[in-house]
Amino acid sequence: xxxxxxxxxxxxxxxxxxxxxxxxxxxxxxxxxxxxxxxxxxxxxxxxxxxxxxxxxxxxxxxxxxxxxxxxxxxxxxxxxxxxxxxxxxxxxxxxxxxxxxxxxxxxxxxxxxxxxxxxxxxxxxxxxxxxxxxxxxxxxxxxxxxxxxxxxxxxxxxxxxxxxxxxxxxxxxxxxxxxxxxxxxxxxxxxxxxxxxxxxxxxxxxxxxxxxxxxxxx
Amino acid sequence: xxxxxxxxxxxxxxxxxxxxxxxxxxxxxxxxxxxxxxxxxxxxxxxxxxxxxxxxxxxxxxxxxxxxxxxxxxxxxxxxxxxxxxxxxxxxxxxxxxxxxxxxxxxxxxxxxxxxxxxxxxxxxxxxxxxxxxxxxxxxxxxxxxxxxxxxxxxxxxxxxxxxxxxxxxxxxxxxxxxxxxxxxxxxxxxxxxxxxxxxxxxxxxxxxxxxxxxxxxx
Amino acid sequence: xxxxxxxxxxxxxxxxxxxxxxxxxxxxxxxxxxxxxxxxxxxxxxxxxxxxxxxxxxxxxxxxxxxxxxxxxxxxxxxxxxxxxxxxxxxxxxxxxxxxxxxxxxxxxxxxxxxxxxxxxxxxxxxxxxxxxxxxxxxxxxxxxxxxxxxxxxxxxxxxxxxxxxxxxxxxxxxxxxxxxxxxxxxxxxxxxxxxxxxxxxxxxxxxx
Amino acid sequence: xxxxxxxxxxxxxxxxxxxxxxxxxxxxxxxxxxxxxxxxxxxxxxxxxxxxxxxxxxxxxxxxxxxxxxxxxxxxxxxxxxxxxxxxxxxxxxxxxxxxxxxxxxxxxxxxxxxxxxxxxxxxxxxxxxxxxxxxxxxxxxxxxxxxxxxxxxxxxxxxxxxxxxxxxxxxxxxxxxxxxxxxxxxxxxxxxxxxxxxxxxxxxxxxx
Numbered sequence: 001x002x003x004x005x006x007x008x009x010x011x012x013x014x015x016x017x018x019x020x021x022x023x024x025x026x027x028x029x030x031x032x033x034x035x036x037x038x039x040x041x042x043x044x045x046x047x048x049x050x051x052x053x054x055x056x057x058x059x060x061x062x063x064x065x066x067x068x069x070x071x072x073x074x075x076x077x078x079x080x081x082x083x084x085x086x087x088x089x090x091x092x093x094x095x096x097x098x099x100x101x102x103x104x105x106x107x108x109x110x111x112x113x114x115x116x117x118x119x120x121x122x123x124x125x126x127x128x129x130x131x132x133x134x135x136x137x138x139x140x141x142x143x144x145x146x147x148x149x150x151x152x153x154x155x156x157x158x159x160x161x162x163x164x165x166x167x168x169x170x171x172x173x174x175x176x177x178x179x180x181x182x183x184x185x186x187x188x189x190x191x192x193x194x195x196x197x198x199x200x201x202x203x204x205x206x207x208x209x210x211x212x213x214x215x216x217x218x219x
Numbered sequence: 220x221x222x223x224x225x226x227x228x229x230x231x232x233x234x235x236x237x238x239x240x241x242x243x244x245x246x247x248x249x250x251x252x253x254x255x256x257x258x259x260x261x262x263x264x265x266x267x268x269x270x271x272x273x274x275x276x277x278x279x280x281x282x283x284x285x286x287x288x289x290x291x292x293x294x295x296x297x298x299x300x301x302x303x304x305x306x307x308x309x310x311x312x313x314x315x316x317x318x319x320x321x322x323x324x325x326x327x328x329x330x331x332x333x334x335x336x337x338x339x340x341x342x343x344x345x346x347x348x349x350x351x352x353x354x355x356x357x358x359x360x361x362x363x364x365x366x367x368x369x370x371x372x373x374x375x376x377x378x379x380x381x382x383x384x385x386x387x388x389x390x391x392x393x394x395x396x397x398x399x400x401x402x403x404x405x406x407x408x409x410x411x412x413x414x415x416x417x418x419x420x421x422x423x424x425x426x427x428x429x430x431x432x433x434x435x436x437x438x
Numbered sequence: 439x440x441x442x443x444x445x446x447x448x449x450x451x452x453x454x455x456x457x458x459x460x461x462x463x464x465x466x467x468x469x470x471x472x473x474x475x476x477x478x479x480x481x482x483x484x485x486x487x488x489x490x491x492x493x494x495x496x497x498x499x500x501x502x503x504x505x506x507x508x509x510x511x512x513x514x515x516x517x518x519x520x521x522x523x524x525x526x527x528x529x530x531x532x533x534x535x536x537x538x539x540x541x542x543x544x545x546x547x548x549x550x551x552x553x554x555x556x557x558x559x560x561x562x563x564x565x566x567x568x569x570x571x572x573x574x575x576x577x578x579x580x581x582x583x584x585x586x587x588x589x590x591x592x593x594x595x596x597x598x599x600x601x602x603x604x605x606x607x608x609x610x611x612x613x614x615x616x617x618x619x620x621x622x623x624x625x626x627x628x629x630x631x632x633x634x635x636x637x638x639x640x641x642x643x644x645x646x647x
Numbered sequence: 648x649x650x651x652x653x654x655x656x657x658x659x660x661x662x663x664x665x666x667x668x669x670x671x672x673x674x675x676x677x678x679x680x681x682x683x684x685x686x687x688x689x690x691x692x693x694x695x696x697x698x699x700x701x702x703x704x705x706x707x708x709x710x711x712x713x714x715x716x717x718x719x720x721x722x723x724x725x726x727x728x729x730x731x732x733x734x735x736x737x738x739x740x741x742x743x744x745x746x747x748x749x750x751x752x753x754x755x756x757x758x759x760x761x762x763x764x765x766x767x768x769x770x771x772x773x774x775x776x777x778x779x780x781x782x783x784x785x786x787x788x789x790x791x792x793x794x795x796x797x798x799x800x801x802x803x804x805x806x807x808x809x810x811x812x813x814x815x816x817x818x819x820x821x822x823x824x825x826x827x828x829x830x831x832x833x834x835x836x837x838x839x840x841x842x843x844x845x846x847x848x849x850x851x852x853x854x855x856x
Contacts, residue, residue, distance in 0.1 A: 003457065003479075027695045027732075028718040030711060053732075080773035091771055100772045103694065104736030104779035108334070111733040115327070115528035116574065118356070118363035121337035123740060124778045127813035129764070137337070139367070144337035148358070165481075165490075165517040169423065172729055173695050174712040179731040183532060199516030204388065205424035206519035207731070209489045210481065211459045211534050222666065222688075246486045246523075247509040249502060272523075299564035310562055319563045322485065323527030323570035330524040334737035335783065342531060343569045346604035348555070384690075384699070384726040391520055392486050393503040398522040402741060418725030425728035426522070428698045429690065430668045430743050 004166045004216050005195060009039035012189050012217040016045040016154050023110065023152035023181040024052040024062060028081075031174035033158035033191045035219035037061045040156065046070045051110070051150055053103065053177060055079035055087035066090060073097035075150065077106050102130060105147055107180050113149035114183025114212075122147045152185030158219075159208070162192045163199070166213030167206045175207065182212040191219035223385045223435050224414060228258035231408050231436040235264040235373050242329065242371035242400040243271040243281060247300075250393035252377035252410045254438035256280045259375065265289045270329070270369055272322065272396060274298035274306035285309060292316035294369065296325050321349060324366055326399050332368035333402025333431075341366045371404030377438075378427070381411045382418070385432030386425045394426065401431040410438035439631040440613040446581055448473040450539055450611050453579075454480055458536035461485065461571060464508035467539040467581050481517075483535055485567040487526045490518040507567065527567070530574035538575035540568070542582045542610075544597045547643045549607040549619040551580065552599035565602075572603030584612035584641070591641045593617065593624070617645075648840040649822040655790055657682040659748055659820050662788075663689055667745035670694065670780060673717035676748040676790050690726075692744055694776040696735045699727040716776065736776070739783035747784035749777070751791045751819075753806040756852045758816040758828040760789065761808035774811075781812030793821035793850070800850045802826065802833070826854075 006012040013036060016022070022040070026032030041064055048071050055074050056063030063086040065071060074096060079087050090096040101109070102124045112120055121144035125131040135146040157178040160171035168190060170178055182188050195218055225231040232255060235241070241259070245251030260283055267290045274293050275282030282305040284290060293315060298306050309315040320328070321343045331339055340363035344350040354365040376397040379390035387409060389397055401407050414437055441449065443466055451473035454460060461483045462468050471493065474480050482491040484506045491506060492513035500511040521529075529535065544552040554568045555561060572578060582592055593610060609627075610617040615637055616627040625646045626634060634647045650658065652675055660682035663669060670692045671677050680702065683689050691700040693715045700715060701722035709720040730738075738744065753761040763777045764770060781787060791801055802819060819826040824846055825836040834855045835843060843856045 028714065030695075030714050030718075078773045078775040080771040088771060092769070098772075100774055102774050102778040103732070103776040104740055104783075107732040107736050108336075108740075111528075112339075114532045114534075116342050116531035116533060117327075118340035118342065118358040118361065120331075120339040123335050123337065123782045126782070127759075128778060128810045130774065130778065139337040142337065163517055167517060167519055170729075170731075171423070172710065172713040172723070173693070173697050173715075175729055175731050176696050177732045180733045183528065183534070201517075202424065203514060203518040203520055204390070204426075205421065207423075209519040209521060209529070210517060211483070211489060211529060247505065249486070249505050249509075297564045297566040299562040307562060311560070317563075319565055321565050321569040322523070322567040323531055323574075326523040326527050327531075330737075333741045333743075335740035335742060342573045345573070346550075347569060347601045349565065349569065382726055386726060386728055389520075389522075391501065391504040391514070392484070392488050392506075394520055394522050395486050396523045399524045402737065402743070420726075422723060422727040422729055428728040428730060428738070429726060430692070430698060430738060 002164045004213060005164060006215050006217045009035045009191065009217050009219065010042060012036065012215045013039045013043045016040060016043060018045055019047045020045060020153040021049040021051065021151065023155040023185050024050055025157040025176065025178040025181050027053050027173065027176040029057060031158045031176050031178055032061055033156045034061045036156040036189055036191050037065055041065050041068055047072050049073045049075065051075040051152060053077050053106065054081060055084055057081060057083045059086065066096065071096060073099065075099045075101060077101055077103035100130060107177065109147055109150040110180045110184040113151040114180065117149065119146055119148045150184065152181065154187045154189065155181040155185035157181055157188065157190045159190050159192045161194045161196055161201065162190060162216045163196050163201050165198045166210035166216055167201050168208035168213060169201060169205060170207055179208050182208045188213050189215045191217050194218065221383045223432060224383060225434050225436045228254045228410065228436050228438065229261060231255065231434045232258045232262045235259060235262060237264050238266045239264060239372040240268040240270065240370065242374040242404050243269055244376040244395065244397040244400050246272050246395040248276060250377045250395050250397055251280055252375045253280045255375040255408055255410050256284055260284050260287055266291050268292045268294065270294040270371060272296050272325065273300060274303055276300060276302045278305065290315060292318065294318045294320060296320055296322035319349060326396065328366055328369040329399045329403040332370040333399065336368065338365055338367045369403065371400065372406065374400040374404035374407045376400055376407065376409045378409050378411045380413045380415055380420065381409060381435045382415050382420050384417045385429035385435055386420050387427035387432060388420060388424060389426055398427050401427045407432050408434045410436050413437065441630050443469060446611050446613060450579060450581060454537055459483060459534065461530065461535050461538040461575065463538065463540040463571065465541050467541060468508065470539055485526050485530060487521050487523060488518060490515045527570050530570050533574060533576060535575040537577045537579060538571045539579045539581055540571060542580045542592065543599045544592050544594050545580050545607050545610050546597045547595055547624055549605045550597050551602045551607050552597040554602045555600045557599050568602050572606045577608045578606050580607050580610045582612055584614045593641050593643055595643055650839050652678060655820050655822060659788060659790060663746055668692060668743065670739065670744050670747040670784065672747065672749040672780065674750050676750060679748055694735050694739060696730050696732060697727060699724045736779050739779050742783060742785060744784040746786045746788060747780045748788045748790055749780060751789045751801065752808045753801050753803050754789050754816050754819050755806045756804055756833055758814045759806050760811045760816050761806040763811045764809045766808050777811050781815045786817045787815050789816050789819045791821055793823045802850050802852055804852055
């Protein structure tokens with residue numbers, strides 16, 4: 001039952017391969033799995049595609065991963081922030097690819113990956129540059145854009161508590177992308193503030209059921 | 220803040236019009252809003268399309284609504300049960316239309332209605348009679364069927380507790396279709412075992428946020 | 439000797455990997471739960487919104503709000519989680535369950551499954567979650583008797599009953615043999631009280647031994 | 648007299664119906680919250696996963712796990728609920744919010760909105776939730792100054808900046824006038840320190856009085 005509990009963040013991120021698509025939770029710093037990202041930097045995987053709402057803040061975490069040159073492409077909704085100088089520099093130097101995705105599409109495309117949906121017609125972005133070249137369809141008098149799933153090889157998630165089976169609860173708005181990313185990746189790695197005994201989480205309040213979680217570490 | 224709290228089930232179902240599409244929660248009797256269905260029978264709306272997982276059990280609730288001849292069409296995944304004699308009789312007499320929908324499609328099509336998705340490519344039912352005549356598409360080597368949203372004019376839902384703003388929690392497997400139906404109908408009417416003060420539900424454990432709920436009654 | 443339904447259930451239980459997430463279809467497949475060892479770590483899913491379902495509820499434990507997909511009162515185990523129907527079927531359809539075990543009317547040589555409708559013109563169609571389960575789990579095991587009451591094989595070149603899913607079955611556990619459905623055809627893993635030649639004589643599908 | 652940003656926010660606050668579910672875009676629209684009366688019953692949504700958000704957090708109330716879409720620490724009110732990003736955007740995109748208030752670079756006569764990108768070739772594109780908000784709410788209110796710093800009208804026949812959404816804006820609140828965007832064109836609801844004729848002279852869009 002405790003096969004999912006890892007001793008260290010280094011153990012938890014072992015085996016992530018070069019070229020992987022890595023989903024990284026968090027909205028700004030809320031829910032950002034900082035220790036796992038730091039461990040990924042030490043682990044050394046390169047040529048990564050990172051899917052995350054933002055493109056790193058300051059010089060730590062995701063920004064540090066970018067600064068090390070490990071990331072080939074960023075898929076995000078909002079790269080440009082007051083403290084996103086690492087990404088900004090790489091982007092302006094042509095050293096990193098960027099796919100900007102409306103935030104709702106980012107969430108829904110990962111949800112589709114997790115739910116077995118092949119593609120979906122979406123109302124967001126119709127008539128805008130972010131829908132250019134994409135298939136559209138009129139349904140019931142409204143135009144929609146066809147959007148495809150975003151699947152991860154790995155997800156790195158920050159949650160609040162886990163039980164030893166891997167059930168997760170989050171805390172306030174730090175929940176954000178975690179539950180969706182947990183459904184969308186083959187290997188789901190979670191850092192939590194606390195691991196409790198199985199049975200100690202309220203079954204009605206579990207947000208991410210244990211089936212989605214592969215590895216848990218306390219951070 | 221208490222504009223959503225109704226005194227009686229009769230008050231709560233007032234105004235449902237003939238010809239409405241009514242989503243009715245529950246899986247068998249778990250989560251079935253029996254008092255609301257009884258009130259709908261008294262209220263008198265006819266020519267209804269009912270969307271529910273089953274097509275009524277025994278002689279009460281949904282079965283009684285069917286027996287009164289108020290339902291033109293049933294959209295469900297599993298009409299045939301040991302105690303579904305009311306539906307069975309109407310169906311064999313050609314007095315009611317039936318659309319059988321795989322259970323996952325039923326849930327996902329209502330979710331799509333609630334989430335603004337125009338249509339989605341779904342892996343369920345490919346190559347079966349339930350996908351006959353539907354558009355298909357090959358995506359990444361797998362065939363999908365195009366499925367459209369199911370929207371309700373009204374949803375009748377059974378939940379466990381509500382606060383006075385209309386936030387809902389459910390109980391065990393009685394949760395089933397309630398949260399999805401609450402997102403998919405214009406008018407959402409809920410019966411609960413108990414109404415508590417606003418602030419008495421754990422914000423992390425609310426399953427249906429108040430935005431989806433229009434009317435609440437204690438049953 | 440051929441296997442009875444409990445022996446078939448025990449055989450399937452033995453083949454389910456430690457810690458697997460499993461959905462047992464209504465009817466006979468639910469018997470598999472009785473044969474899972476206490477330390478199997480297997481987590482049962484029921485499509486009406488629950489993971490880590492426990493055994494059937496008895497006496498005072500019966501709670502009308504806590505039922506399985508067959509609408510039978512069940513119990514919860516430590517580590518249970520509840521979720522709504524769209525989330526539950528997303529879990530199935532998204533390929534997160536390791537194994538599901540289903541009954542069948544027919545399975546074809548190519549792994550097509552027919553288990554929801556006899557095709558009789560006056561039958562009221564009812565599919566429930568069968569089509570979602572068929573296409574969702576990483577491995578789909580069928581549990582059925584090999585021959586119908588009229589003696590005809592339920593393992594067939596092509597299903598004559600309406601399909602539940604196309605090419606979705608991985609293994610077929612029957613009273614007389616266990617079959618693996620592979621890209622190169624059907625392989626007989628083991629037989630019970632019947633020889634491979636006898637099987638080949640009665641089953642109208644090429645069988646690799 | 649023309650309105651300052653606080654007067655504009657107050658005007659919008661007055662127009663939001665009692666009990667409405669509202670999303671206030673980052674930047675100036677957040678000022679609207681300060682002008683909602685205590686008994687307004689208005690429930691604020693923030694797209695990073697919360698309903699019934701309270702005012703900005705101060706001092707010991709600051710919690711890094713409780714922020715708004717602008718990443719500013721906020722508080723919760725009784726009746727708050729939290730949900731994940733896909734659920735939050737389903738709420739927006741499914742048309743459940745009554746009102747959202749957004750800033751804008753330009754609004755066209757047909758209600759097209761441009762508020763995410765200046766179109767400068769070296770600008771790093773960043774859209775966030777703007778496109779989802781634009782198409783999701785039942786009513787989309789824009790809050791902006793009517794004229795840009797160079798004196799050009801931000802109410803235009805066709806947007807020259809990259810679009811956020813097509814035909815999505817219902818009302819435009821500016822420092823000099825409030826505009827209603829209707830199927831038959833733009834109607835001036837009220838003016839502030841400017842006459843209708845002066846407006847017509849400076850805004851290159853037909854204006855009904």
